[in-house]
Amino acid sequence: MGSMKVHQLARGFWEHEPSLSLGCKRLRPLAPKLPNADTHSHSTVSAFDLKSFIRPESGPRKLGSSDEKRNSPQVETHPGGTRWNPTQEQIGILEMLYRGGMRTPNAQQIEQITAQLGKYGKIEGKNVFYWFQNHKARERQKQKRNSLGLSHCPRTPAASFTTISLDSRGNQLVAERGEDSPYKRKCRSWTFECLEEDSRSCKEEGDRTLELFPLHPEGR
């Protein structure tokens, strides 16, 4: 939960290259526009709240104590807690789900999976998200590579959707593939969180939460 600390030294800053080889995509018309129209409108939806949990504490350094539930038998270390280090059970369940047909779990599913897997070790929703993302991509690559020798790719059996649930008693996760129905919907909303951990800022006080703007009460 909370505090995850990912640090990464940014490389240049992805200014990838100027490569002119853009190809043949479709160039979108993209005429310049000049919207400046008058004040536009507005608002729409939502707003949620992003909880600003930025837990100031947690020195950038070692810590490794923050987790409460670390009981997992797993050896893993993740001392400084840098990146998720899945336990066997976690991987097993994920693979099971994948084999069951799950490819891109929606937010709710991710939540559930995360909760389940959390019993076996530290994990966050994004880890699950990424896992599926990566696993899917890598399986595809692998298959593509293999297909060079094979005739035509078998194509994954199902294009249907999968819902996970669990048996009421066993606390078992169950992935069932459903047929496609008329609508599919997916939404996800994110809350950004970051514990900053700059080399310099870490010695500062938490974070200033001052009001940046004059505070137009009214707003648009």
Add this chain to the structure above:
Amino acid sequence: MGSMKVHQLARGFWEHEPSLSLGCKRLRPLAPKLPNADTHSHSTVSAFDLKSFIRPESGPRKLGSSDEKRNSPQVETHPGGTRWNPTQEQIGILEMLYRGGMRTPNAQQIEQITAQLGKYGKIEGKNVFYWFQNHKARERQKQKRNSLGLSHCPRTPAASFTTISLDSRGNQLVAERGEDSPYKRKCRSWTFECLEEDSRSCKEEGDRTLELFPLHPEGR
């Protein structure tokens, strides 16, 4: 607060295809695709504190009264409120920051920006995130297109990093570009949330909030 409802009918489900034409891009399907639906599940959990704001109520329909600030002169409608529709002020500030050099704000910066822009209209952190993502990408495209006629691309002046801050008194956002430091760090953590809103469910009572899981009290 809370309550955001994003609904969107998903298209198939990106099961992209094994399309053999990997060499070239994939052309826009263009064909209508029929969405399918799914029943999903759900429950909540969450590893973090995500407040399970899934407010059952709030019919998908009109509402449109929720905003307090609706006095905007704009004609607007944003009835169902689907996607963020930035106001002029918001765009202006974002562009200012962009011109100031900000390209990929980190989570804290996003929070601050969001808080500020929220004064001018409804907005969420992800909108800010996406805005920068899109704006950056599109500026790049534009430049690339232009560079065809020009000699060499000027390349954006700085690859350095930008931090926003605000002057302690003025409540002004200030974007300052810093030189690159040895470390750059960026982390973001997401909280997944989803309120389902199926075409059918909308006429139903809110949403099923069944507990899929046994509810292991412990959950990580």
Add this chain to the structure above:
DNA sequence: GCAAATTAATGATTTATTCAAG
């Protein structure tokens, strides 16, 4: 002058790549 029909922008997602920790 409006409002449906088109088109241009652009918000939101997904996929492909890249980077680096272990």
Add this chain to the structure above:
DNA sequence: CTTGAATAAATCATTAATTTGC
């Protein structure tokens, strides 16, 4: 070398602009 993490490119989907037919 494997694979978690993160960014950028490619797409998709909606909304605002515009255009067009009454």
